[in-house]
Amino acid sequence: xxxxxxxxxxxxxxxxxxxxxxxxxxxxxxxxxxxxxxxxxxxxxxxxxxxxxxxxxxxxxxxxxxxxxxxxxxxxxxxxxxxxxxxxxxxxxxxxxxxxxxxxxxxxxxxxxxxxxxxxxxxxxxxxxxxxxxxxxxxxxxxxxxxxxxxxxxxxxxxxxxxxxxxxxxxxxxxxxxxxxxxxxxxxxxxxxxxxxxxxxxxxxxxxxxxxxxxxxxxxxxxxxxxxxxxxxxxxxxxxxxxxxxxxxxxxxxxxxxxxxxxxxxxxxxxxxxxxxxxxxxxxxxxxxxxxxxxxxxxxxxxxxxxxxxxxxxxxxxxxxxxxxxxxxxxxxxxxxxxxxxxxxxxxxxxxxxxxxxxxxxxxxxxxxxxxxxxxxxxxxxxxxxxxxxxxxxxxxxxxxxxxxxxxxxxxxxxxxxxxxxxxxxxxxxxxxxxxxxxxxxxxxxxxxxxxxxxxxxxx
Amino acid sequence: xxxxxxxxxxxxxxxxxxxxxxxxxxxxxxxxxxxxxxxxxxxxxxxxxxxxxxxxxxxxxxxxxxxxxxxxxxxxxxxxxxxxxxxxxxxxxxxxxxxxxxxxxxxxxxxxxxxxxxxxxxxxxxxxxxxxxxxxxxxxxxxxxxxxxxxxxxxxxxxxxxxxxxxxxxxxxxxxxxxxxxxxxxxxxxxxxxxxxxxxxxxxxxxxxxxxxxxxxxxxxxxxxxxxxxxxxxxxxxxxxxxxxxxxxxxxxxxxxxxxxxxxxxxxxxxxxxxxxxxxxxxxxxxxxxxxxxxxxxxxxxxxxxxxxxxxxxxxxxxxxxxxxxxxxxxxxxxxxxxxxxxxxxxxxxxxxxxxxxxxxxxxxxxxxxxxxxxxxxxxxxxxxxxxxxxxxxxxxxxxxxxxxxxxxxxxxxxxxxxxxxxxxxxxxxxxxxxxxxxxxxxxxxxxxxxxxxxxxxxx
Numbered sequence: 012x013x014x015x016x017x018x019x020x021x022x023x024x025x026x027x028x029x030x031x032x033x034x035x036x037x038x039x040x041x042x043x044x045x046x047x048x049x050x051x052x053x054x055x056x057x058x059x060x061x062x063x064x065x066x067x068x069x070x071x072x073x074x075x076x077x078x079x080x081x082x083x084x085x086x087x088x089x090x091x092x093x094x095x096x097x098x099x100x101x102x103x104x105x106x107x108x109x110x111x112x113x114x115x116x117x118x119x120x121x122x123x124x125x126x127x128x129x130x131x132x133x134x135x136x137x138x139x140x141x142x143x144x145x146x147x148x149x150x151x152x153x154x155x156x157x158x159x160x161x162x163x164x165x166x167x168x169x170x171x172x173x174x175x176x177x178x179x180x181x182x183x184x185x186x187x188x189x190x191x192x193x194x195x196x197x198x199x200x201x202x203x204x205x206x207x208x209x210x211x212x213x214x215x216x217x218x219x220x221x222x223x224x225x226x227x228x229x230x231x232x233x234x235x236x237x238x239x240x241x242x243x244x245x246x247x248x249x250x251x252x253x254x255x256x257x258x259x260x261x262x263x264x265x266x267x268x269x270x271x272x273x274x275x276x277x278x279x280x281x282x283x284x285x286x287x288x289x290x291x292x293x294x295x296x297x298x299x300x301x302x303x304x305x306x307x308x309x310x311x312x313x314x315x316x317x318x319x320x321x322x323x324x325x326x327x328x329x330x331x332x333x334x335x336x337x338x339x340x341x342x343x344x345x346x347x348x349x350x351x352x353x354x355x356x357x358x359x360x361x362x363x364x365x366x367x368x369x370x371x372x373x374x375x376x377x378x379x380x381x382x383x384x385x386x387x388x389x390x391x392x393x394x395x396x397x398x399x400x401x402x403x404x405x406x407x408x409x410x411x412x413x414x415x416x417x418x419x420x421x422x423x424x425x426x427x428x429x430x431x432x433x434x435x436x437x438x439x440x441x442x443x444x445x446x447x448x449x450x451x452x453x454x455x456x457x458x459x460x461x462x463x464x465x466x467x468x469x470x471x
Numbered sequence: 472x473x474x475x476x477x478x479x480x481x482x483x484x485x486x487x488x489x490x491x492x493x494x495x496x497x498x499x500x501x502x503x504x505x506x507x508x509x510x511x512x513x514x515x516x517x518x519x520x521x522x523x524x525x526x527x528x529x530x531x532x533x534x535x536x537x538x539x540x541x542x543x544x545x546x547x548x549x550x551x552x553x554x555x556x557x558x559x560x561x562x563x564x565x566x567x568x569x570x571x572x573x574x575x576x577x578x579x580x581x582x583x584x585x586x587x588x589x590x591x592x593x594x595x596x597x598x599x600x601x602x603x604x605x606x607x608x609x610x611x612x613x614x615x616x617x618x619x620x621x622x623x624x625x626x627x628x629x630x631x632x633x634x635x636x637x638x639x640x641x642x643x644x645x646x647x648x649x650x651x652x653x654x655x656x657x658x659x660x661x662x663x664x665x666x667x668x669x670x671x672x673x674x675x676x677x678x679x680x681x682x683x684x685x686x687x688x689x690x691x692x693x694x695x696x697x698x699x700x701x702x703x704x705x706x707x708x709x710x711x712x713x714x715x716x717x718x719x720x721x722x723x724x725x726x727x728x729x730x731x732x733x734x735x736x737x738x739x740x741x742x743x744x745x746x747x748x749x750x751x752x753x754x755x756x757x758x759x760x761x762x763x764x765x766x767x768x769x770x771x772x773x774x775x776x777x778x779x780x781x782x783x784x785x786x787x788x789x790x791x792x793x794x795x796x797x798x799x800x801x802x803x804x805x806x807x808x809x810x811x812x813x814x815x816x817x818x819x820x821x822x823x824x825x826x827x828x829x830x831x832x833x834x835x836x837x838x839x840x841x842x843x844x845x846x847x848x849x850x851x852x853x854x855x856x857x858x859x860x861x862x863x864x865x866x867x868x869x870x871x872x873x874x875x876x877x878x879x880x881x882x883x884x885x886x887x888x889x890x891x892x893x894x895x896x897x898x899x900x901x902x903x904x905x906x907x908x909x910x911x912x913x914x915x916x917x918x919x920x921x922x923x924x925x926x927x928x929x930x931x
Contacts, residue, residue: 016584016806016807017520017523017581017584017585017806018520018523018585019516019519019520019585020516020518020519020520020568020569023516023517023518024516025513025514025515025516025582025585025586026513026514026515027513027586027589027590028511028512028513028596031511031512031513031514032511032512035512046840046869047864047867047868047869047870048864048869048870048871049840049841049844049869049870049871051488051491051492051840051841051889052488052491052492052495053485053486053487053488053491054485054486054491055485055486056479056480056483056484056485056615057483057517057571057601057603057615058480058483058537058603058614058615059479059480060477060478060479060480063477063478074542074543075542077518077539077540077542078539078540079537079538079539079540079571080537080538080539080540080563080566080567082534082535082537082605083534083559084559085559086557086558086559086562087559089557091557094554094555094557095554095555097546097549097551097554098546099543099544099545099546099547102546103540106540107540108480109480111517111539121477122485124476124477125477125478125479125485126485126487129487130888131884131885131888131889132885133874133885135871136488141517143517143518145542154518155516155517155518163874166874166875167875168874168875170853170872170874171874177861289857292854292857292858293857293858293860293861294861295858295861295862295865346476346477347476380506380509380511381506381509381511393630394752397749397752397753398752398753398755400753401637401753401754401755401758402755404507404508405755405758407507408507409506409507409508409509410507410508410509411508411509411595412630414593414623414626414628414630414631415626415627415628424591425591425592425593428590428591429511429591
């Protein structure tokens with residue numbers, strides 16, 4: 012037994028009761044919306060076979076996967092010459108067969124392939140579980156964090172994309188956010204642009220550069236495009252795209268002109284229009300219209316997405332994106348099941364937490380643990396309190412009896428520290444009359460009431 | 472990208488939508504009771520520093536801890552002579568600094584010590600999270616499984632123990648179990664018996680042997696006691712204890728006679744009596760009396776518990792214990808914070824799942840995902856359906872529109888596979904009259920109704 016002062020593993024966090032109530036409030040609100048749209052929850056194990064994960068996240072990603080050491084005599088599978096070379100990379104696969112989940116998408120793909128005979132397509136699932144990344148921890152970046160994903164696989168209908176917009180709209184509104192922007196783009200539009208310029212192989216370079224418009228301005232973007240292999244003539248062609256402005260309809264019209272020679276590009280425009288059309292058909296007259304903005308610079312996960320791309324930002328607080336996603340045409344191909352298209356979005360729960368905290372949007376109820384504490388004066392009062400304690404609980408009121416006859420001041424400060432809003436005081440007077448003293452901890456107001464009356468009051 | 476057929480890591484499980492709904496039903500039911508008794512949720516990270524975990528579970532336990540390989544060039548900290556020896560044990564601490572949580576108790580102790588200045592004592596917390604053990608997987612034993620723990624630290628009141636009995640009673644009853652036994656014992660009684668026999672050092676041997684009475688009978692127990700160092704004379708003294716029978720009160724009276732010379736033993740009896748007294752005071756007249764049985768052979772986690780010990784078994788299905796716990800007088804001592812007493816119990820969620828499954832106790836509602844599917848005949852019907860889809864969702868009815876105009880048979884079998892109880896059929900007739908066809912998938916019955924009437928019916 013060591014007596015070393017214990018600490019958390021780097022980049023990980025404990026969640027206190029107060030934090031848990033708020034986190035659960037966020038997850039529950041989002042999950043309720045997922046379910047309303049027909050999505051069902053699954054869970055996958057924290058540990059996956061290493062072979063399931065490696066090669067899915069690029070070389071940089073592979074390095075960030077937490078590997079689990081084989082149990083027992085793990086060195087027994089390492090050959091003596093490998094031992095002599097002491098090469099960590101070469102040795103890893105001999106001493107580690109399992110790793111921690113890096114995201115929820117690859118395990119979902121594995122799930123779909125493994126259970127393909129049991130699931131009805133389209134398969135609509137959500138998943139809210141932690142993932143682990145051996146990233147360098149910094150403010151807002153952790154080595155363990157929750158992802159909150161919703162995906163559909165086996166349906167190419169753009170209704171799914173339209174519903175993702177509504178899911179964002181409804182979930183974020185239900186969380187109290189009032190001003191946020193859902194950005195939409197389409198990979199096919201980006202491909203079309205690169206095609207029209209005659210540099211389809213430079214699509215990634217092009218989007219990386221255009222994506223920086225907000226940060227480095229037009230001059231900066233042009234400089235970067237030149238460095239990345241575009242000519243002055245290319246840039247002339249790209250300018251209307253880089254500087255695209257106006258309403259979504261105006262943007263689409265400009266793009267249609269630029270992309271008239273690209274079948275792929277026009278398909279991208281058509282997809283976006285179809286999403287808008289679905290949304291127009293689904294929005295109730297009284298519902299707030301989502302702030303949906305076509306943003307041609309949006310290019311997250313470009314190697315991955317093949318159709319629509321989404322990203323959400325709040326306009327009330329300076330904060331990176333609080334959600335994103337898109338369509339990927341070959342989710343399960345990595346596990347040998349071809350031709351299954353998928354689409355999905357995710358919510359950034361940690362960032363949403365920070366936003367709600369900053370805007371003071373957590374409801375009162377998201378702080379509610381124990382509702383009432385019964386004080387404990389002495390053994391007689393304790394005995395008197397026991398049936399009352401259970402009467403309150405039977406009325407579904409979270410109740411505690413202070414477990415010893417400590418000083419009243421200590422009992423009161425216990426209620427204070429735990430944020431318990433009411434205390435019932437029971438002394439000899441109360442035991443004689445049956446009228447208990449109920450103290451409102453916030454106002455300090457006290458009143459004498461029967462148990463029944465207290466239950467009525469607390470249930471209101 | 473490998474095309475290898477993907478598989479699960481040994482001893483781990485996926486949870487399907489149907490399983491998740493049932494698992495959530497169990498966890499939610501139990502958590503609701505925890506909260507009613509004033510317990511608040513915390514979460515700790517999956518990864519702990521290896522030093523936090525090692526030495527806490529005995530040598531056997533240490534071997535079952537999953538260690539995480541350091542990131543990057545993990546061999547750089549291994550000395551050449553260590554490499555040459557190729558000793559897995561000696562090398563582990565050089566290549567692994569972190570490990571996966573083995574239970575929820577040690578992380579809880581770490582939490583209490585690290586946050587001692589922020590928490591109000593007594594600190595009542597519950598925690599429902601997965602743990603990982605490198606055990607040999609077998610039926611009912613997994614390498615990843617959820618623990619569901621509730622503990623109080625910083626209160627020696629036996630009210631806590633009494634409330635644990637009520638928590639078991641209420642949670643298991645709410646889950647629909649009708650016949651279960653909560654067994655109670657006290658470590659001090661076991662100590663007292665070993666003391667009276669004059670073999671206090673053999674307390675573990677004694678309880679291990681007595682614990683087998685059900686399996687190997689009196690003769691077997693006597694044989695084992697002899698093998699473990701007890702004399703014939705000792706066994707004569709132990710016989711009334713081994714063969715203890717009657718009501719709890721009768722048992723306590725017999726024990727009081729046997730233990731009259733042991734202050735510790737008498738203290739144990741007193742503690743049990745105090746728990747019974749609390750329970751008598753708290754039970755409502757109409758509440759079912761918990762089947763609480765003093766069982767002197769109950770000795771789980773003996774090295775650990777110092778006071779009351781609990782274990783719960785269902786009598787409706789052959790199954791090991793579905794819960795257990797007890798008091799441990801020095802929870803946080805392992806991290807240098809002395810003198811904090813704790814007590815806690817846990818629920819075996821996997822076993823409870825199997826019990827409910829076998830007894831068919833999962834409620835209908837624990838299968839409910841999407842409530843109604845709207846069929847998709849063609850583009851016109853799809854467009855007509857869009858506002859109806861949102862109208863139903865606005866009424867909090869989980870609704871899906873089939874995302875393409877596939878064959879009706881396919882759409883119906885989608886509803887069937889997903890267990891969706893209602894389908895709305897919209898054809899040209901429905902669009903003309905505004906009366907939609909609602910089909911009850913179980914009875915096959917169809918009726919024509921307005922959207923409003925359908926909402927009324929489904930909300931009922």
